[in-house]
Structures are given as C-alpha cells and as structure tokens.
Amino acid sequence: MKYIDNNLVQKKMGSRLLRNKLAKLFFLLATLFGLFVLVILIYRVIRDGAAWIDFDFINNKLSTDPERAGIMGAILGTLWLMLVVAPVTMILGIGTAIYLEEYAKKGKLQALIQTNISNLAGVPSVVFGLLGLTVFVRGMDLGNIVLAGGLTMALLVLPVVVVAAQEAIRAVPGFLREASYGMGATKWQTIKNVVLPASLPGILTGTILALSRAIGETAPLVVIGIPALLIPLPDGVFDKFTILPVQIYYWTLDSALVAEYTNLAAATIVILLVVLFLMNSVAIFIRNKFQQRF
C-alpha cells in the first residue's frame, strides 16, 4: 500500500503553487514598504532642502536670519564629539571584549556581565542622557561641553561596540591561538599579534557603525541640555557645542515661528544623511577589504 495518493497530490497542487506565489508576494511587499517610505523621506528632504545647500550654508555660523544661517557650528561640534566618542568607545569597548572573551572564566559572573551588556544595548538613549546629565554635567561639574556630551555618547554606544568586538574576537579560530601558545607566546603576545590583527576588520566595522549611530542620536544631548542658542564655534572638547541632529531638532521645533526653518532642517538632514552614508560605506569597505577566511 502506498501512503502518498497521487490523485490527492494532483488535486492539491494548484493551491500549493498558489500559496508559494503568495508567500513570495508578501515578502516582496514587506521589502518594498520600507523602501517606499525611505524614498518618500529622501524625496521630501531633498525637495525642501536641496536648494538651500550651498557653500555659505555649510560655512556660516548659526543665525536667526534663515538666509544667513549655516551649520558650521554643528559640523564642528559633531567632529569634536566624535573625537571624544571614538577613542573612548574603542579603548573601553575593545578592552571589555578582550577581557570577556580571552581572560574571564566562563561562569555565572561572566554570564551576568554578558547579559547586562546585551541589555544595555537596548536601553533607550534618553536614559543615557539622564545618566550623562547626572554624572558628567552635574556630578563632575563639566557643564554641557563637548567632553560631557562625548562621554555620554560613548556610554550609549559602548555596549554595541563591546558586542561587535566580542563577536569578531570569537570568530578568530582556536587553532591560531594554539599555534601562538605552542611557540611559547604569552597570552598578551597572542592577543596582540594574532587575535587582534585577525579580528580588527570586524571590530572596526562594528565601531564605525556604532559611531554613525552616535552621530545621529539626538535625545541624550537634548537631555544634557546642549544649547540651541547662538554660541561661538567650538574650538576644543571643553567648549559648548551643538551637533547636526540637535540642530535639525531645534529648527523643526521652531518652524512654526519661521517657515524657512523647515528648509534649513531639511538641508541639514541631507548633509547628515550624506555623512552617515559615507561612514557606512567606509565600514563596508573595511569589512570587504580586510575580511579573512580561515
């Protein structure tokens, strides 16, 4: 006796093939929906803002006059912020990842730290803003300067960098470590000469993606109270500052007062998107160029 009835198979064939097609259609639509929204967004910001982007817009300081207002302050603020965030997250993030992967004994404590780091990656950024306000701005009495904002942002993206670096380190095959230990290398020599070079592309990719997240974050810096006032261009990490997304936020907020602020916000969004696009391209380039297969 045969279990599979050929007549029944034939009868159901049509509906099976139909469902096959429907599934494909659903997944296609899901993808298109995201793309569609993105295209609308890009279309609108370019329509509103593109005409406002010129050399003066990039080079000028903030002004109440929309015709003369520029985003040099926000660009410099963003650069200075990154100069704080990048080294702090890389040193602390890679350090933590190395400790957890190479030194920490696998046990309850390690599992607890690991769970906490994963959870921290999901904590809303506004909470990190409050942390920064309490610890750096008020606790250490730094005020709302680049350093305070940078440390806050560094804490925000740190869990992401740690997890990315951990994954990159874990992907380094054990036989490379064995080869190094087998020649009498110490743990640190093995990490420095074998593990880090092999995992660096992954670590850098993760770090750049984390930095591009930091560049686009608004809430933490609004919470620590960075001003939307007309401040001088920042010259270093101890100056007051603003950054691109915060600029966008305040211009959008005030667009009821001055209609052209909408255009300025849109123009700034275009600039910010270009910066993010460039950073992500660098990350992808690094990943493809230096990726090693073992």
Place this chain on the structure above:
Amino acid sequence: MPALAENNKIQVFTSMEEAPKNVSTKKVVYDTKDLNLWYGDDHALKNINLSIYENEVTAIIGPSGCGKSTYIKTLNRMVELIPVVRISGEILYRERNILERTYKVEDLRTKVGMVFQKPNPFPKSIYENVAYGPKIHGIRDKKTLDEIVEKSLKGAAIWDEVKDRLNENAYGLSGGQQQRLCIARALAIEPDVILMDEPTSALDPISTLKVEELVQELKKDFSIIIVTHNMQQAARISDKTAFFLSGEVVEFAQTDKIFSNPSDKRTEDYITGRFG
C-alpha cells in the same frame, strides 16, 4: 649505573625479555610517572608511565578517544587551555617536573615545539609566520631573523618552494606546504623536542610522504613525538611505539617489535586491524 636504570624503566612496560637495543647511549628527554588526567569526571589518562629518549621518533598509536592526543598535549601543557582539566603525577622534562606550578609554560613551549593536526599558519606572510616565534622571544634584528627564517625553511625542506615568495600570504600555499611551513615555524624557536599531533591526517599521500621523510631528517637534531592514526606511518618512521587504549598504555616497545611480535593480545588485535 644510569644505563641499567634506564633499561629497567623500559622493561617495566615491554615484554621483559627483550630490552630495547642501544638505549643505554641515549638520554631520557621526557619521563612520565603515574600520570592521570581528568576532563571533569572523565578519566582520560590512567597511570601513564613512559620514557622518551633523545634523537628518536616515538610514535603514539591507538583508536580515536584513547587519549593519545591528550597525552601529547600534556607534554607541552597545551591541555591546560581546556578549563576543566585536572592532572596528577609527574612529567619530568630534562629532569624537571613540568607540572609544578613554578614551571613557566612559556619556557617549556620554547623548548618543545608543536605541529598540529590541521595546518594552522597565521594569516600573515610566509616570512612572518616563521619569524613569529623568534620575534616573541625578543629577536628584533632583521639580519638575524632573515637567517633564522632561511635556516628553518631549509630545515623543513620547503625553502626551494617558497624562497621567491616569502612575502606572500601563507594561505596561498597548498595544504602540504602549509604543514611544512608550520614545521619550519616550530623549528624557528630552536626547540629540543617536536610534538606532532597527527601531522599528516589532513594531507594527501605525496605531501604525507614528504613530511615523513622530513621527520627522518629531523630526528638527527630533535627528539620527536608523533601521534598518528596511521599504523603504517608509525611502522615506517618511528623508533619506538606506544599503543594507547582507553587512556592506558597497553604496550611500549621498539617499533619493529610492536609490529612484528607484540606482547599484548590487544596490541596484536589493533595492529592487525581487528578493531579500532
């Protein structure tokens, strides 16, 4: 009389009547005494007693899971990379117990090189692979490094194949070449002993032959301990053979004796292919 003592030690584990020849002139490199090892609750090595001599090839054979790899990795304490390992007993290397807390593993592994089952060159240039060991031991001088690299690559019989592309990535080499590169890398730390953990199991027959010839050449200058799955290989290249089974040494004797006239029934069954 030391010679007699050494003979006695061997005889404990061989068939008593036939003491290995020429042993008296050679020095003991490794003396394992009542070695026991556990992975957690798993008793992987049981009362191992083995003496390994200078400038000989000692083969370790046995079925999968018999503890032969574990044993060879205990000789340079690589086994400690696994966190749940417990060890008791003594392993004397040149008369010092390497299992003592005060013995620095880095020091031990500088004298005892290792070649692994799968070729594991670093994703660096051929030159950098060989220079790795000398560099971690503090040699910075370019000329000295050049000399070490050339000597080691020649020693591993791969110099002619790679001398024109020392700066190319080692991953561009064939599997057999990679394994000989790994041997060169081990030679570069100028070891006393070379441990080989199934060095040809991932290689084709021709590459295997080259490595076997190399082992014959290397034993003039080094003591070699080789774990192998391949009994013909053990018969071809080793002076002495130890047969491991379920974590115990069943028999340890001159290779020709093990293969022609084993004293233990289990050894005979294994080498004639009745199990394993």
